Amino acid sequence: MTDQDERPDAQAQDGGRDSAAATATEPKPDNRTEEEPSIGQRFLRELTTGSTALTFLSVVLALLIGAILIVVSDPDVHAAASYFFSRPGDTFAAAWTSASEAYAAMFSGAIIDFDEYTVGRALRPFADTLTYATPLIAAGLAVALAFRTGLLNIGAQGQLILGAILAGYIGFAVQLPPVIHIVVAMLAGFVGGAVWGGIAGLIKATRGAHEVIVTIMLNYIALFLLAYLLTTDAFQREGEDLPRSPFMLPTAELWRPIEGSRLNLGLLFALLAAVYTWWLLNRSTMGFRFKAVGLNPHAATTAGISVPRSYTMVMFICGGLAGIAGATQVMGTSLHLHTSIAEQLGFDAITVALLGRSSPVGTVLAAILFGALRAGATTMQAQTQTPIDIVLVVQALIVLFIAAPPLVRAVFRLKVRATTPVAPGSGGLA
Numbered sequence: 539m540t541d542q543d544e545r546p547d548a549q550a551q552d553g554g555r556d557s558a559a560a561t562a563t564e565p566k567p568d569n570r571t572e573e574e575p576s577i578g579q580r581f582l583r584e585l586t587t588g589s590t591a592l593t594f595l596s597v598v599l600a601l602l603i604g605a606i607l608i609v610v611s612d613p614d615v616h617a618a619a620s621y622f623f624s625r626p627g628d629t630f631a632a633a634w635t636s637a638s639e640a641y642a643a644m645f646s647g648a649i650i651d652f653d654e655y656t657v658g659r660a661l662r663p664f665a666d667t668l669t670y671a672t673p674l675i676a677a678g679l680a681v682a683l684a685f686r687t688g689l690l691n692i693g694a695q696g697q698l699i700l701g702a703i704l705a706g707y708i709g710f711a712v713q714l715p716p717v718i719h720i721v722v723a724m725l726a727g728f729v730g731g732a733v734w735g736g737i738a739g740l741i742k743a744t745r746g747a748h749e750v751i752v753t754i755m756l757n758y759i760a761l762f763l764l765a766y767l768l769t770t771d772a773f774q775r776e777g778e779d780l781p782r783s784p785f786m787l788p789t790a791e792l793w794r795p796i797e798g799s800r801l802n803l804g805l806l807f808a809l810l811a812a813v814y815t816w817w818l819l820n821r822s823t824m825g826f827r828f829k830a831v832g833l834n835p836h837a838a839t840t841a842g843i844s845v846p847r848s849y850t851m852v853m854f855i856c857g858g859l860a861g862i863a864g865a866t867q868v869m870g871t872s873l874h875l876h877t878s879i880a881e882q883l884g885f886d887a888i889t890v891a892l893l894g895r896s897s898p899v900g901t902v903l904a905a906i907l908f909g910a911l912r913a914g915a916t917t918m919q920a921q922t923q924t925p926i927d928i929v930l931v932v933q934a935l936i937v938l939f940i941a942a943p944p945l946v947r948a949v950f951r952l953k954v955r956a957t958t959p960v961a962p963g964s965g966g967l968a
Contacts, residue, residue: 593895595946596939597907604932605637608924612636640924647917648910658796663913665801669871671909672801673698675808676863677887678894678901679815680735680856684749685896686819687852688832693738693753694860695884696760697731701861703764704730706868706875707773709790710783719789720869724807727865728858734760735857736850743846749853757884765877773875783875792870804866809902811859816898818855828852860884889937908933 609615618625618632646652648667654660677694684691705727708714714722738752767773768781775784792802819825830838831848839845863883868875890908894900915929939946946952 590895592943592946592952593893593900593940595950595952596936597893599939599946599949600932600935601641603935604928605641607928607931608637608640609633611925611928636922640918640922640928643921643924644911644914644918644929646914648914662796662799663917665796665799666913667906667909668805669800669802669909670912671905672805672808672870673863673867673883674886674890674905674908675805675902676811676866677860677883678890678905679811679898680731680858680860680863681887681891682894682896682898682901683815683819683828683859684852684856685891686832687828687848688835689739689742689849689852690750691735691738691753691853691856692750692888693735693756693857693884694863694887695880695882696753696757697734697857697860698864698867698880698884699757699760699764700734700857701727701731701864702868702875702879703767703864704861705865706783706786706879709786709869710874711772713787714789716789719787720792720803723790723869724862724865727861727868729861731861731864732854732858735860736854738857739850739853742853743849749849761877761880764875764879768875768877775874781877786869786873790869791873792866794870800871802866802870804870807862807866811862812898812902815859819898824851860887863887886933889933892937892940 612632615629615632615636618628622629647663649664651660651663654662677698680694680697681691705723708723708726709719712719712722734756738749738756741747741752742749765781768783773783775782792804794800794802817825819829827838827843827848828851830841830843831845835845838848864880867883868879872879886908890901890904893904893907894902911929911933915926918924918929919926
C-alpha cells in the first residue's frame with residue numbers, strides 16, 4: 539500500500555476527531571425554562587403597567603354605579619316610581635335630582651362651597667380634603683414602593699401606629715426648641731415605622747416568610763402595643779382613666795395655616811416624601827435595583843443584585859414612609875395619641891396605591907381623590923340624607939375595577955392595544 543493510499547484514511551480520521559471535538563465544545567441548548575411568576579407578581583406587573591385611561595374609566599364607572607345606588611335608596615324616587623306608568627317623567631326627574639344633588643353636596647363639601655361669602659370659608663372644604671389626604675399620601679407611598687419591588691405591604695397600618703407612638707412621645711414628653719422639636723419628632727416617626735417595616739423585610743429575606751402574613755401579624759402587635767402603652771404612666775394623660783396621651787407641646791404641633799381648619803404642615807412633609815420616592819425610583823441606583831427585583835427576581839439575581847437585601851431595604855423605607863403618616867396624624871390632626879389614631883388609614887393606603895398605579899404622582903392624586911370622597915361624604919349625608927356608606931361602596935368599586943381591567947374594557951368596549959414583538963437585530967430591544 540502506498541503513501542497516497544494511506545493519506546485519505548488519515549485525513550478521514552483527522553476529520554472525525556475534529557468533528558467530535560467540535561461537537562464536544564459546542565454549547566448545549568439550555569432546556570431549563572424560566573420559572574413562571576406567581577399570581578401576586580403578575581397582579582403587581584399588571585398594576586404598575588396599566589394605562590391612565592383605564593384608571594380614569596374605573597373611577598367614572600364606580601361613580602356611575604354609586605349614582606344608581608343613591609337613586610334606588612332615595613324615598614322620593616320610590617314615591618315617584620309608584621305611579622311610573624301614568625307619569626314616567628316624574629320618576630326620571632326624581633332620579634336625576636337625587637343623584638345630582640348628592641354629588642353636588644359632595645362637591646361642595648370636598649372642593650368649594652359657593653354659598654360662602656369669603657374666599658377662606660369657601661375653600662375650607664378643599665382644606666379638609668387635603669387634611670384627609672395628607673396621611674394617605676405618605677402611607678400610600680409606603681404601599682406603592684413595595685408594590686414596585688414585587689412585595690405586598692399590608693402592614694402600613696402597624697407601621698403608621700409605630701411612627702405615631704414614637705413621634706407622639708417625643709411631641710408631648712420631650713422639651714425642645716420649636717423647629718427642632720418638629721424635625722426630631724418627625725424623624726422619630728420615620729424611625730419607628732422603618733423599624734417595624736424592616737422587621738417584616740428581614741423575616742422575608744432571611745426566612746422566606748410571606749410578607750402578607752408577617753405584616754398582618756405586625757399590625758395586630760402594633761395595635762395592642764399602643765393600647766398597652768396608653769395604660770402606662772409614661773403615656774397616659776395624668777388624672778384620667780381613658781387610654782389617651784397628653785396633648786402635643788406647642789413646639790411640636792404642626793402649623794395650621796387656615797384658621798378653623800385642621801390642614802397643617804404635615805402636607806408639606808407628605809409631598810416631600812412623594813418627591814423623595816419619585817427620585818428614589820427614577821434617579822437612584824437603589825431604585826433601579828428595587829424595580830429590577832420587582833420585575834424579575836431571578837434575572838435580578840443573575841445581574842448581581844441581592845434580592846434579600848433589596849427586600850429588607852425597601853421594607854425599611856416603606857415603613858419609614860408610613861411612620862411619617864403616623865407622625866403627621868398625631869402632630870397635626872389629633873394632637874394626642876389614642877387607640878384609634880390610625881383609623882383605617884393603613885388599609886385605605888392600599889386602595890390609594892392601587893388607584894395611583896404605584897407611581898408617586900398617581901399616589902398623590904389618588905390620595906387627594908379619596909380625601910375628597912371622605913370630606914364630601916359628611917356634607918352629602920347632612921344635606922341630602924344619603925347614607926355615607928355609599929362612598930365606601932364607591933371606593934371598593936374603584937379597587938374592583940382597577941384590579942379587573944378586562945371588565946372595564948368590556949363595559950366601555952375598549953380594544954386591547956396590540957404589541958408587535960421586535961425581532962433581534964431589527965434596531966430595537968430584543
